[in-house]
Amino acid sequence: MNKVFLIIAFTLLSSCQNFNSNSADESRFSESPIPASGSNDPNDPAYQSYVKLVKSYNIIKTRCFQCHSQWQNLNSNQKWIDSGLVFKNNPESSSLINRLKNFDPPGDMPSGANSAIPNDDYLTLVDWIESMP
Amino acid sequence: MKITLFFLVILFSISSKLSLAYPNYIGHGYTSCLNCHYNPFGNGPLNDYGRAVSATLISARWAYPKTWTEEDLAEKSGTLFRKPKQDWFRTQFNYRRFRLTRNPGSAKNETELWLTMQADARAIIKFGENDKFTSVVNYGYAPAPLSQVSGVSNKDSWRSREHYIGYKINPKVGVYAGLMDKVYGVRLVEHIAFSRSLPQVTMNDQAHGIAVHYLNDKWEGGINGFLGNLSQEENLRMKGGSTMVERTIGDIHRIGASYMSSRNKFYSLQSYSMHTRLNLKDGASIIAEIGEVQKDIESTQSTIKSRYGLLQTYLRPARGFYVLNNIEYAKADTSDENYIVRWGPAIQIFPAQRIELRGDIYNTRVFGPETSVPDNWTLLLQTHLWL
Secondary structure, X not given: OXXXXXXXXXXXXXXXXXXXOOOOHHHHHOOOOOOOOOOOOOOOHHHHHHHHHXXXXXXXXXXXXXXXXXXHHOOOHHHHHHOOOOOOOOHHHOHHHHOEOOOOOOOOEOOOOOXXXXXXXXXXXXXXXXXXX | OOOOOOOOOOOOOOOOOOOOOOHXXXXXXXXXXXXXXXXXXXXXXXXXXXHHHHHHHHOOOOOOOOOOOHHHHHHOOOHHHOOOOOOOEEEEEEEEEEEEEEOOOOOOOOEEEEEEEEEEEEEEEEEOOOOOXXXXXXEEEEOOOHHHOOOOOOOOEEEEXXXXXXXXXXXXXXXXXXXXXXXXXXXXXXXXXXHHHOOOOOOOOOEXXXXXXXXXXXXXXXXXXXXXXXXXXXXXXXXEEEEEEEEEEOOOEEEEEEEEEEEOOOEEEEEEEEEEEEEEEOOEEEEEEEEEEEEEEOOOOEEEEEEEEEEEEEEEEEOOEEEEEEEEEEEOOOOOOOEEEEEEEEEEEOOOOOEEEEEEEEEEEEEOOOOOOOOEEEEEEEEEEEO
């Protein structure tokens, strides 16, 4: 009987689980947290900047959040700059860009089975950083 | 698809982070994982027989006096080189560390990283004839995935890799309950192989559940119902079931198929695969697996399909020495024309019992009409010790 108790005690042992293949599911598959723009005028530079941010955020969400779930809170240009991942107006110095497999020399992201991101997406990210107000 | 196969290299495979099963040992005639592992589907602690096999058949004997017999080596395969004094309790310790070099040889772009991938303590309680009752606990170090090392990130952790109770109803049927790897596909040691990552059965994807294992002369298989990892947030847990079945062909080969269906709050996942393990004699073997994964996403009502393929060959020029080649294919999204081919030749050396040295170099190439991406090269050197 003592052995049975020992077995039960052993099998109740557990510990925290802070990452696996599903850790980032919530950030990858839920709605965008970017605050709405105050303007809807396509000619308004603020609105153009907002659109670029939303487009880029959605690309990063699709391509990167599976592993980089912590980036989901970066919902403004300033937060991306403060994170150190983006150098304003300088995509080549931005690790968000130069770690990509699309970059020359190629980086290692997205990792694993994910190939380089589509060229259109890559150019969207580059344009977003280059034109940041 | 164009695959340029060249380069003969030396060193190791992507990341034997865990002491997973070594399904290539079918090349030594071991069709079932049950022979050497407490978990009949592989992975986790070795049983006494498995430790003896690793000390004799697998490891070289260069380091030992010629007067030592195979029986002497087997007797020293217990924890801390001692023969167990009782039948009901076992402990094991595993340690793996590797050096990862990206773009090796490039003066401008070479980067190097040292990683401790595993530091596990394991305890096994067992009693009854042929280990009728078992209880396994595996507690150890879990490094943050490489892709999450930069920036504000998840941290390394210590966690229970598995803890379960097993009961063999009869020699053919066993029931296991607790935290275990999901029953699906071939449990490769290369846990980030596409055949492990796309169906979500990597080193971190164990789930609480119940598994039933069946084995007879020709068939082996299992059914697994799981509730996700109960220490994870409830909405992230993948709940569902899986099954894997293998058929023995010609006494020494296996073919098999797997199916898994699971879901959490955000999507459902269906995965199916076929695999084979072929015994080429004298320790040589071939492992192949192809599969497809489908994710149905709730928020967008959209579907993502992925496909993967794996071909591994093992040769054994001498005892304790394996030469392998790993070719993988992955298409993360079948609606996207891009796909990846990863190729990795390697050597694996067991110079003495309890020591594994392995080196891989692998090349990753992205194929696609829109992308022109230079190849990615990675070199991995690994030391694996166990007591």
